[in-house]
Amino acid sequence: xxxxxxxxxxxxxxxxxxxxxxxxxxxxxxxxxxxxxxxxxxxxxxxxxxxxxxxxxxxxxxxxxxxxxxxxxxxxxxxxxxxxxxxxxxxxxxxxxxxxxxxxxxxxxxxxxxxxxxxxxxxxxxxxxxxxxxxxxxxxxxxxxxxxxxxxxxxxxxxxxxxxxxxxxxxxxxxxxxxxxxxxxxxxxxxxxxxxxxxxxxxxxxxxxxxxxxxxxxxxxxxxxxxxxxxxxxxxxxxxxxxxxxxxxxxxxxxxxxxxxxxxxxxxxxxxxxxxxxxxxxxxxxxxxxxxxxxxxxxxxxxxxxxxxxxxxxxxxxxxxxxxxxxxxxxxxxxxxxxxxxxxxxxxxxxxxxxxxxxxxxxxxxxxxxxxxxxxxxxxxxxxxxxxxxxxxxxxxxxxxxxxxxxxxxxxxxxxxxxxxxxxxxxxxxxxxxxxxxxxxxxxxxxxxxxxxxxxxxxxxxxxxxxxxxxxxxxxxxxxxxxxxxxxxxxxxxxxxxxxxxxxxxxxxxxxxxxxxxxxxxxxxxxxxxxxxxxxxxxxxxxxxx
Numbered sequence: 001x002x003x004x005x006x007x008x009x010x011x012x013x014x015x016x017x018x019x020x021x022x023x024x025x026x027x028x029x030x031x032x033x034x035x036x037x038x039x040x041x042x043x044x045x046x047x048x049x050x051x052x053x054x055x056x057x058x059x060x061x062x063x064x065x066x067x068x069x070x071x072x073x074x075x076x077x078x079x080x081x082x083x084x085x086x087x088x089x090x091x092x093x094x095x096x097x098x099x100x101x102x103x104x105x106x107x108x109x110x111x112x113x114x115x116x117x118x119x120x121x122x123x124x125x126x127x128x129x130x131x132x133x134x135x136x137x138x139x140x141x142x143x144x145x146x147x148x149x150x151x152x153x154x155x156x157x158x159x160x161x162x163x164x165x166x167x168x169x170x171x172x173x174x175x176x177x178x179x180x181x182x183x184x185x186x187x188x189x190x191x192x193x194x195x196x197x198x199x200x201x202x203x204x205x206x207x208x209x210x211x212x213x214x215x216x217x218x219x220x221x222x223x224x225x226x227x228x229x230x231x232x233x234x235x236x237x238x239x240x241x242x243x244x245x246x247x248x249x250x251x252x253x254x255x256x257x258x259x260x261x262x263x264x265x266x267x268x269x270x271x272x273x274x275x276x277x278x279x280x281x282x283x284x285x286x287x288x289x290x291x292x293x294x295x296x297x298x299x300x301x302x303x304x305x306x307x308x309x310x311x312x313x314x315x316x317x318x319x320x321x322x323x324x325x326x327x328x329x330x331x332x333x334x335x336x337x338x339x340x341x342x343x344x345x346x347x348x349x350x351x352x353x354x355x356x357x358x359x360x361x362x363x364x365x366x367x368x369x370x371x372x373x374x375x376x377x378x379x380x381x382x383x384x385x386x387x388x389x390x391x392x393x394x395x396x397x398x399x400x401x402x403x404x405x406x407x408x409x410x411x412x413x414x415x416x417x418x419x420x421x422x423x424x425x426x427x428x429x430x431x432x433x434x435x436x437x438x439x440x441x442x443x444x445x446x447x448x449x450x451x452x453x454x455x456x457x458x459x460x461x462x463x464x465x466x467x468x469x470x471x472x473x474x475x476x477x478x479x480x481x482x483x484x485x486x487x488x489x490x491x492x493x494x495x496x497x498x499x500x501x502x503x504x505x506x507x508x509x510x511x512x513x514x515x516x517x518x519x520x521x522x523x524x525x526x527x528x529x530x531x532x533x534x535x536x537x538x539x540x541x542x543x544x545x546x
């Protein structure tokens with residue numbers, strides 16, 4: 001692969017900066033110039049859930065524009081909790097992370113994990129924003145492990161020798177077994193999936209420019225348009241995504257208007273907050289610069305260092321123990337929960353944390369993290385000033401922050417209904433139905449957990465919610481049903497004993513447009529002599545094919 005920087009690419013970048021205001025970010029790395037077609041290709045890939053093994057997770061799933069580039073699913077959601085280093089949920093070291101994928105094999109079958117079973121796994125850190133990420137060309141992720149040197153994900157050959165942290169970062173999640181990939185997945189699998197996929201086939205409500213760009217085209221055709229040849233390669237996927245992210249610059253805020261000479265852009269309360277920010281609050285020590293971040297790594301006492309060693313795992317420098325990158329304060333109002341572990345839900349809690357000088361200490365804790373002694377009025381003013389960093393285009397998802405609706409946000413996700421029937425020791429099997437029932441999906445996986453391990457299980461699939469005159473929801477097993485009911489038998493579930501059984505079945509949906517709008521109803525039954533009718537049953541799932 002050979003790329004050159006062109007004057008037209010620099011004009012695209014300059015035009016983006018001019019349209020959005022604010023200082024220009026560092027230029028893109030030599031070898032990956034910004035072009036309009038490449039940015040649109042990157043946008044399509046960023047919002048395409050088909051990049052994941054289960055077709056359930058896109059880059060955008062954890063980075064929602066309207067949430068300032070963070071993950072709004074994490075806020076107040078018990079399902080988004082990782083048990084942290086002690087392995088126990090409900091303890092102080094829990095991490096509020098992002099929901100990823102159910103752990104799976106290459107054939108689509110599900111695997112049970114120690115902490116999550118057949119539930120979606122949760123990341124061990126909060127999802128940082130990709131908006132204004134172009135200002136961090138040599139260190140991405142909370143620990144900076146994605147550096148500015150971008151290597152081909154397949155060969156390890158250096159393709160971009162500086163300023164390419166966005167490309168390096170983009171190469172991580174698609175093969176992570178928790179975030180987007182199956183066990184053993186590599187980038188050859190990712191590229192093959194992209195090459196065969198219809199662009200954004202699972203998304204809806206596409207912005208006009210994106211809709212026009214992908215309409216009637218395959219991914220190889222889009223790569224031809226963006227790169228000059230139709231080769232869909234891992235490196236090009238990462239380069240396109242990074243290019244899209246470099247167009248996300250947010251500098252139309254009340255703070256920017258004030259900086260540009262509009263004295264009424266900040267309220268009196270926000271002006272007081274600015275004085276605290278730059279003065280006694282000491283916020284400016286780490287949160288200066290164009291995006292209110294020094295881009296460096298600090299241990300500030302959110303949790304004991306031993307919970308997560310952070311930057312130390314990258315550098316092995318004792319001074320980096322428990323240190324994490326200073327996050328941008330741009331759109332911070334929208335990006336809750338806060339800190340690398342999502343510990344705090346509100347800006348008020350964050351200000352209180354800094355006012356008391358953090359909650360833990362260590363030799364490398366900076367002197368600036370010390371008790372401040374702000375009054376209630378001063379704290380409220382500081383919070384008000386932090387809200388002056390919000391770009392309303394981000395909040396309202398206006399260009400360039402417009403986006404499609406993801407499958408995972410839609411009503412197309414299978415809906416669970418009814419109540420299961422308990423088995424031995426009161427355990428009720430749980431239906432796992434998450435994946436897209438899209439025509440042509442040859443691996444629509446339906447799982448079950450919480451049954452009697454090593455016992456027979458049956459997945460019943462019917463075109464009718466009322467099968468043989470009986471409601472299709474956890475009452476009894478429909479023996480000998482006719483009328484289109486399919487019984488998928490598993491001789492021995494994985495796991496041992498009551499409540500520990502799990503397994504899954506892969507259904508294949510034909511690529512038949514006539515199926516669109518039709519519905520299927522599915523329910524699991526597990527042989528269990530301790531159940532009222534010799535079978536325990538899960539709740540049912542209503543599945544509408546699209």
